[in-house]
Amino acid sequence: MFDWRWDFTFEILPRLLLATLNTLLAAGIGYLIALFVGLLFALAQRTPYGLVNRAMRELVEFIRSTPLVLQIFFVFYVGPQFGIRLSPWASGMIAIGLHYAAYLSEVYRAGIEAVPRGQWEACKALNLGARRTYFGIIIPQALPASLPGMGNYLVGIFKDTPMLSVIGVAELMHTANALGSETYRFLEPYTLVGVIFLMISLPTAAGLRLFEAWVRRRLGLTRSP
Amino acid sequence: MSYSEFLAEYGGRLLDGAAVTAQQTLLAILVAVSIAVLMGLMRLAQNPLPRGLATAYIEIFRGTSLLVQLFWIFFVLPLFGITLEKFTAGFIAVGMNLGAYGAEVVRGAIQSVPRGQYEAALALNMSPLVRMRRIIFPQALLLMLPPWGNLLIELLKGTALVALISVSDLMFEAKQINGSTFLSVEAFGSALVIYYVMARLVITPAMRALERFAARRLGRT
Numbered sequence: 001m002f003d004w005r006w007d008f009t010f011e012i013l014p015r016l017l018l019a020t021l022n023t024l025l026a027a028g029i030g031y032l033i034a035l036f037v038g039l040l041f042a043l044a045q046r047t048p049y050g051l052v053n054r055a056m057r058e059l060v061e062f063i064r065s066t067p068l069v070l071q072i073f074f075v076f077y078v079g080p081q082f083g084i085r086l087s088p089w090a091s092g093m094i095a096i097g098l099h100y101a102a103y104l105s106e107v108y109r110a111g112i113e114a115v116p117r118g119q120w121e122a123c124k125a126l127n128l129g130a131r132r133t134y135f136g137i138i139i140p141q142a143l144p145a146s147l148p149g150m151g152n153y154l155v156g157i158f159k160d161t162p163m164l165s166v167i168g169v170a171e172l173m174h175t176a177n178a179l180g181s182e183t184y185r186f187l188e189p190y191t192l193v194g195v196i197f198l199m200i201s202l203p204t205a206a207g208l209r210l211f212e213a214w215v216r217r218r219l220g221l222t223r224s225p
Numbered sequence: 226m227s228y229s230e231f232l233a234e235y236g237g238r239l240l241d242g243a244a245v246t247a248q249q250t251l252l253a254i255l256v257a258v259s260i261a262v263l264m265g266l267m268r269l270a271q272n273p274l275p276r277g278l279a280t281a282y283i284e285i286f287r288g289t290s291l292l293v294q295l296f297w298i299f300f301v302l303p304l305f306g307i308t309l310e311k312f313t314a315g316f317i318a319v320g321m322n323l324g325a326y327g328a329e330v331v332r333g334a335i336q337s338v339p340r341g342q343y344e345a346a347l348a349l350n351m352s353p354l355v356r357m358r359r360i361i362f363p364q365a366l367l368l369m370l371p372p373w374g375n376l377l378i379e380l381l382k383g384t385a386l387v388a389l390i391s392v393s394d395l396m397f398e399a400k401q402i403n404g405s406t407f408l409s410v411e412a413f414g415s416a417l418v419i420y421y422v423m424a425r426l427v428i429t430p431a432m433r434a435l436e437r438f439a440a441r442r443l444g445r446t
Contacts, residue, residue, distance in 0.1 A: 003304055065378050065424035066417045067385030070396055074417060077409035162292040166389065173292060186300040194297060197289040205288075 009188050012179050016192055019175035020200075026092065026171055027158040033097025034157065035150075038104030043134070045109065063102035069163045071095045076167045092164040100157050107149030111142035144219055151208035155201050162193075172196065231411045235402050242398030243419050249316045249384040249394055250377075250423075256320025257327050257380060264324065265331025266357075279328065286325030291383050294318050299390045315387030315394075323380045330376065334369035335361060367439050374432035378424045385420070395419055 044056040063071070076091040086094070115138050123133040162173035176189035226234075267279035286294065295318040299311065309317065338361050346356040388397035399416035403409050 061425065062417075062421055065382070066420040067382040067396065069385050069389075070399065070413060070416055070420065073400065073403070074409070074413040077403055077413065081407065081409050159288075159290045162290045163386070165292075173290070173296075176296075180300070186296075187304050190293065190297045190301050194285075194289045194293050197293060198285065201288045202284060 003187060005185075005188065008183070008185060009192065012183075012189060013192065015175055015179065016172065016189070016196065019170060019172045020196055022169070023158070023161050023171040024200075026089075026096070026161045026164055026169060027154075029093050030096040030100060030161070031154055031157050033093060034100035034104050034153070037097060037101035039108055041101055041105030042108035042112065045105070046112070060102045060105055063099055064106070068096065068099045068160055069166060071099055072163055072167055088164070088167045088169045092167060092169045096157060096160060096164065099160075100153055103153050103156070104150065107146050107153070108142065110149070111146035112138060114145045115141045144215055147212045147215060148208075151205075151212065154208070155205050158201060158204070159197065226406075226408065226411075228411060231406075231408060232415070235406075235412070236415075238398050238402065239395065239415055239419060242393060242395035242416075243423070245392065245394040246381070246384055246396070246420075247423070249312075249319065249387055249392065250381050252316040253320040253323065253380055253384060254377065256317055257323040257376075260321060260324025261327025261331050264328035265335065268328060268332045269335060283325045283328050286322050287329075291319065291322045292386055292389070294322055295386055295390065311387075311390045311392050315384070315390060315392045319380060319383045319387065323376055323383060326379070327373065327376055330369050330372045331365070334365040334372075337368050338364045363439075363443060367436075367443055367445065370432065370436045370439060374429060374436075377428050377432065381420065381424055381428060 041056060041060055045053045045060070047053055072092060072095040075095040076086065076088065079086045079091065119137055119141065120133070123137050128136065161171050164171055165174035165177060168174065172193050176193045179189040180186045264279040264282055267275040268283070270276050270279075295315070298309065298318045298321075299314040302309065302314075342360055342364065343356070346360045351360070384394060385396040388394050388400060391397065395416050399412045403412040406412065
């Protein structure tokens with residue numbers, strides 16, 4: 001193809017693959033934060049206090065409708081203004097984790113709302129406390145409905161990690177930028193980044209579909225065709 | 226520097242940036258909607274060639290990052306003789322990316338139109354083109370508008386990335402102001418609020434109005 005140089009490709013490939021590990025690590029840590037904080041966001045919208053619920057709702061909407069790249073800058077630069085220095089990794093993980101927490105809280109919320117009313121009433125009739133109602137009864141039933149959304153956002157967070165390059169997290173995109181400015185060759189680095197992303201995200205998405213099907217089968221939720 | 230002084234000094238630049246963001250968003254919407262309708266219909270074609278092309282397009286653009294696509298279009302495409310100006314490269318990349326997501330929405334909506342509608346159109350001896358244009362697509366449109374509302378907010382957020390190829394949009398201005406004043410809370414915070422206003426007070430109500438309009442036109446209210 002045109003100007004493609006294979007020797008250069010194999011020269012930069014090791015560095016790109018090494019950076020891929022950082023990308024995967026960033027996506028993994030960010031996702032763990034998002035899974036946990038997302039649950040907090042979802043539950044904080046179901047407290048007995050209307051004002052808290054409304055405020056959390058608005059916060060989630062705010063995070064969801066503003067650009068992640070701007071949030072990354074915000075977290076990274078705001079700390080030093082108040083004398084707190086966060087490393088690129090720490091601020092990146094906070095920003096991307098909170099961003100996806102907002103998305104996941106919507107997934108959880110939909111899952112929780114899909115649990116039949118009778119389940120809530122039964123919990124009340126059995127006089128279960130809020131904790132046992134949620135963790136014993138509601139969340140286990142909400143989980144299967146939430147799985148597809150959770151899977152989509154796992155792939156989503158992976159694809160958004162290149163934005164971390166703007167504050168200098170040494171992930172794939174950052175490395176490609178560096179290679180490009182060192183060698184003045186952009187064709188191979190950027191194309192390889194695209195190929196690496198495809199080679200990870202497509203099988204992951206397919207694997208997640210299989211996993212969902214497996215979970216639904218295990219729980220006896222498959223509809224007869 | 227108090228916040229009102231900050232706004233007096235830099236508010237104008239932020240608004241200029243917001244205007245560029247609005248232009249990028251509108252142009253990217255045009256690109257995204259055209260691609261989504263085209264690719265969505267191609268995905269449903271009987272002929273495997275258009276179907277395969279559309280599938281490849283959708284998988285490639287949904288399987289990689291918008292940032293990678295943007296950089297590829299801006300830095301690599303010139304090597305193939307296609308040089309785009311940064312402003313053009315920006316909205317084209319955003320539009321092509323969101324168009325791939327939109328194509329799946331279009332396909333899903335068309336497939337959700339009840340089969341009876343196809344059969345009735347067939348019984349009335351309509352040609353496939355008329356059937357799609359007069360019967361199927363208007364009903365699919367009503368189904369696809371709510372997901373498009375979400376996609377357009379994603380699109381607006383996506384335009385923030387064009388700042389990284391130096392298009393002077395809202396994100397870019399916020400970064401510049403932060404660089405010269407170190408007032409990060411004010412610079413980035415104001416920009417966040419402007420994006421929020423654009424998403425929640427412009428895009429969302431506009432899409433709601435469009436949904437109501439479409440429902441009325443189809444006699445569904």
